[in-house]
Amino acid sequence: MPVSPPSSGSTPVRFAYWVPNVSGGLVTSAIEQRTDWGYAYNRELAVLAENNGFDYALSQVRYMASYGAEYQHESVSFSLALLLATQRLKVIAAVHPGLWHPGVLAKLGATADHLSDGRFAVNVVSGWFKGEFTALGEPWLEHDERYRRSEEFIRALRKIWTEDHAELAGDFYRLRDFSLKPKPLNTPERPHPEIFQGGNSTAARAMAGRVSDWYFSNGKDFDGVTEQIGDVRASAARAGRRPPKFGLNGFLIARDTEAEARETLREIVAKADTRAVHGFRDAVQQAGPSTADGKGMWQDSGFEDLVQYNDGFRTGLIGTPEQIAERIVAYKRLGVDLLLLGFLHYLEEVEYFGKRVLTLVRELEARETESEPVTDHA
Numbered sequence: 055m056p057v058s059p060p061s062s063g064s065t066p067v068r069f070a071y072w073v074p075n076v077s078g079g080l081v082t083s084a085i086e087q088r089t090d091w092g093y094a095y096n097r098e099l100a101v102l103a104e105n106n107g108f109d110y111a112l113s114q115v116r117y118m119a120s121y122g123a124e125y126q127h128e129s130v131s132f133s134l135a136l137l138l139a140t141q142r143l144k145v146i147a148a149v150h151p152g153l154w155h156p157g158v159l160a161k162l163g164a165t166a167d168h169l170s171d172g173r174f175a176v177n178v179v180s181g182w183f184k185g186e187f188t189a190l191g192e193p194w195l196e197h198d199e200r201y202r203r204s205e206e207f208i209r210a211l212r213k214i215w216t217e218d219h220a221e222l223a224g225d226f227y228r229l230r231d232f233s234l235k236p237k238p239l240n241t242p243e244r245p246h247p248e249i250f251q252g253g254n255s256t257a258a259r260a261m262a263g264r265v266s267d268w269y270f271s272n273g274k275d276f277d278g279v280t281e282q283i284g285d286v287r288a289s290a291a292r293a294g295r296r297p298p299k300f301g302l303n304g305f306l307i308a309r310d311t312e313a314e315a316r317e318t319l320r321e322i323v324a325k326a327d328t329r330a331v332h333g334f335r336d337a338v339q340q341a342g343p344s345t346a347d348g349k350g351m352w353q354d355s356g357f358e359d360l361v362q363y364n365d366g367f368r369t370g371l372i373g374t375p376e377q378i379a380e381r382i383v384a385y386k387r388l389g390v391d392l393l394l395l396g397f398l399h400y401l402e403e404v405e406y407f408g409k410r411v412l413t414l415v416r417e418l419e420a421r422e423t424e425s426e427p428v429t430d431h432a
Contacts (some may be wrong), residue, residue: 064423066416067386070110070146070301070394071103071404075132077125080305080396081362084325088399091125093132097139099400104143106408111136112177112250112394115148117186130162137170146175146250151203152192156210156227160234163247164215167238174238176211177250177270180204180258201257202226208249208265215246250301254282262298263289268392270301273365276388283389301392302385305366308403308411312373318398319372326361366396379414383422 072080073096079087089095100111113129113136133147147166149159159176166174180200181187187194195203206224213220214234222229238246244267251262252270262269263286271282283300290297309315359365369385371378371393382393397403 064419064426065391066419067382067390068109068392069107069412070112070392071108071400072394072396073111073113073132073136073145074099074400075127075129076114076116076123078123079398080366081322081398082327082330083322083361084327085322085398088402089397091127093127093135095401096132096136099404100136100140100143100145102401103404104140106404107412108143108404110144110146110175110392110394112146113148115150115179116183117150117153118189120183120185130159130166133174134166134169137166137173140173142173144173144175144248145170146177146248148177148179150179150181150186151207151226152181152187152195152200153190154207156207157214157229157232157234160211160214163211164234164236164238167247168236172239172241172243175248175250177252178204178208178266180251180253197255198257201253201255201261204251205261205265208251211249212246212265256285259285260289262286263291264293264295266298268301269298270394271303273303273305273359273362273368275368275370276384278368279385279388279390299391300389301394302369302390303364303366303394303396304369304371305362305396306371306378306403306407306411307398308371308373308375308378308406310374312377315372315374319367322398323358323361326357362396369393371395375410375414378411379418382411382415383418386419 074080074089075091075096077091079089081087103111113133114126115129116123116126119125130147130149133145136143136145163174163176180203184194203226206222206226210222210224210227210229213222213229214232215238218233220229220232240246248267249265250268250270251266252258252272253261254272259269259282269286271279274282279302286300287297307315307318309318359368361367370381385393395407
């Protein structure tokens with residue numbers, strides 16, 4: 055049976071999982087991973103996930119074989135396949151401006167939204183892998199220019215999805231009396247497919263506040279989350295709009311004892327594919343130095359952080375179900391709306407999460423709601 059959110063008035067923290075549509079799983083390690091990048095495995099996983107409390111799935115995007123990810127399925131088409139295999143799960147397709155035109159994606163997204171009854175979403179990736187662009191003969195923009203392009207991309211998407219005769223005179227994209235029909239579904243939950251973005255840089259945070267529905271952070275501790283949420287909310291306030299919701303990446307290792315969980319983490323790192331980790335590091339750590347203020351994705355990531363591509367160990371979701379549930383609710387108090395999770399053995403661990411961790415999270419949320427003071431508005 056599906057796991058239900060609490061019946062209290064408080065909004066429950068939501069959960070997404072990284073779709074393992076890329077070979078090598080979610081860690082660059084030779085440790086055994088009972089996870090498969092193929093469609094049959096992922097179809098089974100998607101159904102299991104939506105019945106164990108997951109609201110979203112995020113399909114990864116790689117365009118060329120690299121860094122322990124020799125094989126990968128394209129994210130948008132794979133997302134549509136998972137949408138058609140499920141009933142409630144929302145699937146977020148990762149896309150790169152510069153490799154997609156917003157008008158083409160808007161058309162595909164509208165169709166996917168109708169086919170899935172309003173469950174399609176996109177994650178706009180500004181691009182970290184220079185080799186993919188140059189191998190395809192596409193220009194590689196400097197860091198802040200990539201975010202300027204992404205912002206225009208999002209503005210174009212939203213215009214096409216919500217307006218007839220859309221017009222945009224941008225530096226990267228131009229719309230001239232462009233109308234899309236049918237438009238995506240306009241539901242009480244959202245007027246168009248939700249638009250996610252990531253990025254840790256100052257440019258990414260500012261862009262999120264101005265245009266995005268959701269902001270994804272790499273793995274962060276409590277202080278890191280507090281800083282990022284503050285920056286994104288300040289950007290939204292300057293733009294005069296409601297701030298985006300906040301999603302946090304984390305790699306979850308839940309075991310019956312803390313010692314078991316810690317041993318699993320130790321083994322993952324001990325068996326890391328050193329060459330692949332260093333190759334990934336060399337590709338991504340150009341991001342920080344290329345920004346005006348030296349801030350960027352992976353800028354302060356160490357070797358252990360990069361064994362899990364997006365610093366997922368840093369979020370600290372490692373231990374017993376009780377320890378992890380308490381930490382998740384602590385992140386919620388800081389303003390985290392969604393946890394984006396990766397696992398070592400997906401099928402087994404997603405089910406364990408639903409039965410052992412999520413039930414505790416909902417109990418803690420309900421308890422906190424009951425203890426909140428009642429405000430008299432009379």
